[in-house]
Amino acid sequence: DAGVTQSPTHLIKTRGQQVTLRCSPKSGHDTVSWYQQALGQGPQFIFQYYEEEERQRGNFPDRFSGHQFPNYSSELNVNALLLGDSALYLCASSRRGQGKNQPQHFGDGTRLSIL
Amino acid sequence: SQKIEQNSEALNIQEGKTATLTCNYTNYSPAYLQWYRQDPGRGPVFLLLIRENEKEKRKERLKVTFDTTLKQSLFHITASQPADSATYLCALDGYYGQNFVFGPGTRLSVLP
Numbered sequence: 332d333a334g335v336t337q338s339p340t341h342l343i344k345t346r347g348q349q350v351t352l353r354c355s356p357k358s359g360h361d362t363v364s365w366y367q368q369a370l371g372q373g374p375q376f377i378f379q380y381y382e383e384e385e386r387q388r389g390n391f392p393d394r395f396s397g398h399q400f401p402n403y404s405s406e407l408n409v410n411a412l413l414l415g416d417s418a419l420y421l422c423a424s425s426r427r428g429q430g431k432n433q434p435q436h437f438g439d440g441t442r443l444s445i446l
Numbered sequence: 447s448q449k450i451e452q453n454s455e456a457l458n459i460q461e462g463k464t465a466t467l468t469c470n471y472t473n474y475s476p477a478y479l480q481w482y483r484q485d486p487g488r489g490p491v492f493l494l495l496i497r498e499n500e501k502e503k504r505k506e507r508l509k510v511t512f513d514t515t516l517k518q519s520l521f522h523i524t525a526s527q528p529a530d531s532a533t534y535l536c537a538l539d540g541y542y543g544q545n546f547v548f549g550p551g552t553r554l555s556v557l558p
Contacts, residue, residue, distance in 0.1 A: 364546065373535050373548035374490065389545055421489050432478040432497070432539055437489030
């Protein structure tokens with residue numbers, strides 16, 4: 332049973348560029364959340380997708396956008412990259428139908444470095 | 447704004463002892479509190495969930511308490527082992543409309 336998979340594992344970009352990160356949820360899960368984790372800090376919630384719509388959003392600018400596909404996989408897009416966007420980007424999946432208090436299953440993240 | 451604090455950035459204990467990690471929060475009314483373990487270069491792994499109306503939850507060597515009056519959760523690892531060395535994160539989950547919020551984490555080192 333495959334868990335949450337993310338690609339790529341590492342990425343290097345320069346300021347001003349755009350990036351797309353991808354996530355496949357755990358089998359049987361329909362909800363995908365994205366987090367940004369700076370070095371030495373806890374993950375910060377970016378947004379959550381369910382039924383191909385953004386359901387909740389954290390305190391992140393519009394440069395951060397996402398998409399969920401019919402097969403529940405998801406993409407995170409970041410435009411006009413800033414040095415401060417350098418972080419580990421984590422994807423987590425869960426089953427919304429079982430209620431909101433579901434444990435989240437995380438992938439190992441994409442390490443994004445901005446030069 | 448919502449704020450979560452975890453007792454310290456790092457905690458060193460001797461093998462066999464009980465590790466106790468603290469999670470305090472303000473400006474949040476959680477319905478649930480979760481604890482995760484994160485190893486270097488890996489994503490967080492779910493350990494335990496406790497609801498607002500539960501005082502204590504146990505799983506093998508792990509125990510979590512939740513005091514909504516004190517706005518605090520304690521996470522205990524008994525008979526600690528070097529393999530328990532990792533960063534432990536607490537996370538709050540509220541009712542619909544409230545975002546999932548993680549604490550900064552405590553890095554636990556169990557010394558042989």
